[in-house]
Amino acid sequence: MQVTGTVLTTRRVDAYHALTVVAPGIAERFRPGHFVSVAVGGPRTSMPTRRAFSVHDVKPDYGGTVELVFSVRGAGTSWLAERKARDSLDLVGPLGRPFPVPRDPCACVLVGGEYGSASLFSLADTLQQRGCRVDFVLGAASADRVFGALRARRMGETTTLTTEDGSLGLRGRVTDVLPSVIADARADVVYASGPMPMLRGVTAVAVEFDIPVQVSVEESMACGYGVCMTCVLPVLGDDGVTRMVRSCVEGPVFRGERVRFEDIGTIPFDALGAPGGRAQEGGAHTRHVS
Amino acid sequence: MLTPDMSVDMRTYLAHVELANPITTAAGCAASGAELAQFFDLARLGALVTRSITMAPRAGRPTPRMAETPSGMLNAVGLQGPGVDAFLELELPRLVERGARAVVSIAGGSVAEYTALARRLADAPGVAAIEVNLSCPNVEDLGRVFARDPAASAEVVAAVRTTMRYDVPVVAKLAPDVADIVAVARACVDGGADALAMINTPLGMSIDVDTMRPSLAAGTGGLSGPAIRPLAVRCLWQVHAALPGVPLVGMGGVLTGRDALELILAGACVVAVGTALFHDPYACLRILRELEDLLKERGFERLADAVGLAHRPPGAGPRHRIDLEESSL
Numbered sequence: 001m002q003v004t005g006t007v008l009t010t011r012r013v014d015a016y017h018a019l020t021v022v023a024p025g026i027a028e029r030f031r032p033g034h035f036v037s038v039a040v041g042g043p044r045t046s047m048p049t050r051r052a053f054s055v056h057d058v059k060p061d062y063g064g065t066v067e068l069v070f071s072v073r074g075a076g077t078s079w080l081a082e083r084k085a086r087d088s089l090d091l092v093g094p095l096g097r098p099f100p101v102p103r104d105p106c107a108c109v110l111v112g113g114e115y116g117s118a119s120l121f122s123l124a125d126t127l128q129q130r131g132c133r134v135d136f137v138l139g140a141a142s143a144d145r146v147f148g149a150l151r152a153r154r155m156g157e158t159t160t161l162t163t164e165d166g167s168l169g170l171r172g173r174v175t176d177v178l179p180s181v182i183a184d185a186r187a188d189v190v191y192a193s194g195p196m197p198m199l200r201g202v203t204a205v206a207v208e209f210d211i212p213v214q215v216s217v218e219e220s221m222a223c224g225y226g227v228c229m230t231c232v233l234p235v236l237g238d239d240g241v242t243r244m245v246r247s248c249v250e251g252p253v254f255r256g257e258r259v260r261f262e263d264i265g266t267i268p269f270d271a272l273g274a275p276g277g278r279a280q281e282g283g284a285h286t287r288h289v290s
Numbered sequence: 291m292l293t294p295d296m297s298v299d300m301r302t303y304l305a306h307v308e309l310a311n312p313i314t315t316a317a318g319c320a321a322s323g324a325e326l327a328q329f330f331d332l333a334r335l336g337a338l339v340t341r342s343i344t345m346a347p348r349a350g351r352p353t354p355r356m357a358e359t360p361s362g363m364l365n366a367v368g369l370q371g372p373g374v375d376a377f378l379e380l381e382l383p384r385l386v387e388r389g390a391r392a393v394v395s396i397a398g399g400s401v402a403e404y405t406a407l408a409r410r411l412a413d414a415p416g417v418a419a420i421e422v423n424l425s426c427p428n429v430e431d432l433g434r435v436f437a438r439d440p441a442a443s444a445e446v447v448a449a450v451r452t453t454m455r456y457d458v459p460v461v462a463k464l465a466p467d468v469a470d471i472v473a474v475a476r477a478c479v480d481g482g483a484d485a486l487a488m489i490n491t492p493l494g495m496s497i498d499v500d501t502m503r504p505s506l507a508a509g510t511g512g513l514s515g516p517a518i519r520p521l522a523v524r525c526l527w528q529v530h531a532a533l534p535g536v537p538l539v540g541m542g543g544v545l546t547g548r549d550a551l552e553l554i555l556a557g558a559c560v561v562a563v564g565t566a567l568f569h570d571p572y573a574c575l576r577i578l579r580e581l582e583d584l585l586k587e588r589g590f591e592r593l594a595d596a597v598g599l600a601h602r603p604p605g606a607g608p609r610h611r612i613d614l615e616e617s618s619l
Contacts, residue, residue, distance in 0.1 A: 002329070002572060039569055045569075046361040047358055048362065048516070048565050048566070048568065049363055090570075219353065221356075222358075222363060222568040225325055227567055228319075228356065228367075229341075229355070229367045232350065232353060233353070244349045244350060249325065265352055266352045272349060273347035273349040273350075273373065275349070
């Protein structure tokens with residue numbers, strides 16, 4: 001649903017910005033893993049595409065609030081970073097396929113990279129309510145880019161932090177420490193959210209342990225609700241066929257081992273409808289089509 | 291006398307097919323239709339124009355497929371779609387069930403492929419009209435786009451027109467980046483097009499100065515959004531001036547009712563909304579409401595009276611105006 005939300009508070013969290021927005025309809029329907037898309041630039045904006053953000057926190061205050069965490073990367077996010085309390089914001093959400101949660105209590109390792117960890121805390125909450133054990137592994141390039149370390153320490157059975165420059169926790173990447181965390185926690189499932197290379201690494205580790213892994217991908221998108229067809233990635237279906245699926249509608253949460261990480265940014269030759277494939281006569285000749 | 295609460299007659303005709311209102315989605319901007327149906331009732335659209343349907347399923351282009359540009363965006367989706375079989379089996383029946391008027395856009399790489407598509411669609415129930423996407427590379431002409439060549443465009447249109455049922459209008463969709471759009475338009479009409487749609491996205495490109503590489507994986511992409519609206523107005527203007535009797539579907543950066551009215555005044559009797567749908571899922575209904583209000587404010591009783599009105603000679607009054615003596619309210 002589309003909601004005109006009102007900004008309640010804004011804050012800086014290390015390298016990131018966080019906006020709390022009163023958006024009752026969205027807060028009410030939210031489940032961990034959902035995201036929202038935001039129109040940027042105001043009513044006469046020159047930026048026609050929406051920006052997608054994962055939701056850090058949902059609270060019942062004022063009928064329901066959602067908190068978005070983002071880093072300033074361009075004109076849209078810098079406009080968003082300038083919002084002040086009482087400004088209104090055009091949100092559409094909650095969007096996407098949320099994290100599936102286990103029916104019975106089990107041990108879960110939650111892996112977050114950069115601000116991708118923002119979407120893991122509501123998940124941790126839900127898992128703990130179901131009696132699951134939650135262990136966190138959070139990482140980033142440097143200390144100021146690790147999001148939510150304190151909260152993870154409060155919530156998790158254990159919390160392992162990694163930074164590439166060694167400024168916080170262990171020097172290295174989340175995938176360096178993940179095997180020992182999975183082993184120590186006797187983890188049954190891994191959830192991960194963060195940059196694509198990290199998700200690829202985490203999936204490889206989980207596959208080695210032969211445990212399920214759910215990843216929340218971050219792809220650039222224009223709408224967030226499935227009409228622009230720009231956020232696609234190659235994913236293997238139940239029938240063994242690779243399709244270019246939208247990360248906004250079919251995702252953003254996928255079973256890690258189904259995502260063809262090594263082929264992201266390409267159309268795999270065996271994907272349904274790939275150029276030159278059997279399914280498409282004359283496909284090899286296609287040039288630009290608009 | 292026109293009272294403020296009197297509603298404007300928004301009905302319009304796409305060739306002989308009556309639409310309840312002039313606002314439709316633009317091809318390729320509403321996915322399967324189900325995505326927008328979560329937000330509003332598709333039956334409230336004048337029509338839903340589908341993505342361009344191809345014979346075989348298409349995976350489309352690699353990512354990145356989209357780059358935002360000033361007041362616009364570039365896209366190179368590459369006609370990702372399920373192919374005509376899955377479309378007829380799954381998507382079209384859902385649109386019909388939802389009460390949407392479906393204008394089916396088709397795309398092919400050869401005249402034979404367009405003909406084959408038309409044959410598949412000829413007996414499908416619920417096809418209100420066919421839109422022929424001519425901005426496709428012609429495999430028989432070294433990949434030159436049909437829309438750039440009046441003769442090739444006419445050939446495709448004629449093939450589709452002869453294959454489709456006589457009571458289903460065939461709309462030719464034209465590209466703006468051609469030497470002479472009127473020549474292409476005329477060729478399509480001579481080939482049997484019942485209506486013309488313009489504009490498809492002109493080719494554009496952007497380069498990321500940080501990576502120093504093209505922003506899109508495909509290099510070039512179609513430019514859409516308000517940035518191209520003046521181009522759409524110009525094309526509609528020229529074609530309506532040359533072929534005043536041909537119904538025109540206008541599109542190109544329509545974000546508001548004012549924008550839609552601009553295209554109508556240039557000669558469009560139907561207005562398609564594309565990029566705006568990525569910004570606002572309710573764009574079509576909002577634009578329709580705004581357009582109706584604008585027409586009402588200007589004293590129009592019927593949308594049809596505003597079509598092409600900007601072409602009237604200077605000094606001439608509007609074809610329809612409020613009776614001044616009675617408008618003192």
